[in-house]
Amino acid sequence: MAVLLAQGTACEHSTATTPPTPAPFRDLEQRTRSTELPNVHSVLVLQHGKPLAEWYVAGVDEERGRPLGTVNFDASTLHDTRSVSKSVVSLLFGIAISEQAVKSLDTPVLDYFPEYTDLRTPDRMKIRVRDMLTMTSGLTWNEDLPYTDPRNSETAMDMAPDRYRYVLEQPIATPAGQTFTYSGGDVAVAAAILARATKTPMDVYAQQKLWAPLGITQHVWLKDGKGVPYAASGLRLTPRDMLKIGQMMLEQGRWNGQQVVPAAWVADSIAPHAQAGSDPKCGTRYGYFWWLSPGCVVTPPAPYYAAQGNGGQRIWVIPSRDLVVVMTAGNYNQWEIQGKVTNAVLSGVLAAVPE
Structure with missing residues (x-):
């Protein structure tokens, strides 16, 4: 077809x-x-x-x-x-997994960001790669405000000096893997994992x-x-x-x-x-x-x-x-x-x- x-x-x-x-x-x-x-x-x-x-x-x-x-x-x-x-990021992720660049969806996200040693708390280490792909990271996020509003989480992320730290240091709102929260931050982190894994x-x-x-x-x-x-x-x-x-x-x-x-x-x-x-x-x-x-x-x-x-x-x-x-x-x-x-x-x- x-x-x-x-x-x-x-x-x-x-x-x-x-x-x-x-x-x-x-x-x-x-x-x-x-x-x-x-x-x-x-x-x-x-x-x-x-x-x-x-x-x-x-x-x-x-x-x-x-x-x-x-x-x-x-x-x-x-x-x-x-x-x-x-959704295109998801397709690329699937290809990277098939090539074994990404080993497992259950890997803690912070394993891909070893530079953030201060964020490796027990609760944050429970956030897995799959939780980013399903927008269930549990990290506080709010995209309900207009994207022209600097308080919008995605807008604030784009303005931050380090967008990945900005996302990963957000307060934990719910346990990882449990609650869907629409998050461009989860996508940005997933894309960074993709780039780091595939080099x-x-x-x-x-x-x-x-x-x-x-x-x-x-x-x-x-x-x-x-x-x-x-x-x-x-x-x-x-x-x-x-x-x-x-x-x-x-x-x-x-x-x-x-x-x-x-x-x-x-x-x-x-x-x-x-x-x-x-x-x-x-x-x-x-x-x-x-x-x-x-x-x-x-x-x-x-x-x-x-x-x-x-x-x-x-x-x-x-x-x-x-x-x-x-x-x-x-x-x-x-x-x-x-x-x-x-x-x-x-x-x-x-x-x-x-x-």
Whole structure:
């Protein structure tokens, strides 16, 4: 199926040859071009490895908080993926484990930071690598404030002279491995572990192990002042390349006959390791930097897993329909609007695709 995507389907053509939107999707497309579903920038749909629909909408955008004004999006335009970056970090982690650069997910995190001798307290030594990947480190963290607020934990981390010390010295709020707390800090520490274990900068490792095998040539990973990629939110990709990631996940880590990410890691990444939502029946769960949903919020209901980012960036994978859906949008920090728009887009796609 990946071969179809790689060898000249609509998802690889120039925008000049992108086919007209098929009739079942036209209503949804029109809604994304109106104020009903505002500031959607792209929607791409792939089922059974074949493209069903793809459209782009001009809109206001930004690059990790830096305004870009109105952008005329097309298939070649890079877009912030924001926290989709986290899910890519997970894929890189799985590759590093398969190469035995990372020996065990049960290794104490501080074993990778021997310079922080003062932090090696009994409670902190209980924080394992897997607790970072599931955002259950137990360290105090608050990203509920606007990212423009210096009290936001991720913003404060980015401003700290040593971001990893900043994360690892936070007060312990709950025992490690027990409670989900959304944390870009956990991601930053996991990415540092990846770089230290592989002895390779994360963006270089991504180029070698992920982008090259997937044929992804157009990408940017934004970096801090020290030249370190922002692991939690710095990746920019085209929507078509986001679609490749989703299709590879759907095919258990394979792309064009090559096992890019170990199948066992893909399965473990999308297994529920933490309860992220309060509703035990319909609440979201969390794998290794991937979101898992029973699908209660969409119509018709359909379980899915997803990489998702601020603004409305999504890679949805719906195994029961053999379906991958990508969306990009510019509704940054508008959480209520994001929820409305993303649920409506996925519901609209599910209503339009064949069973």
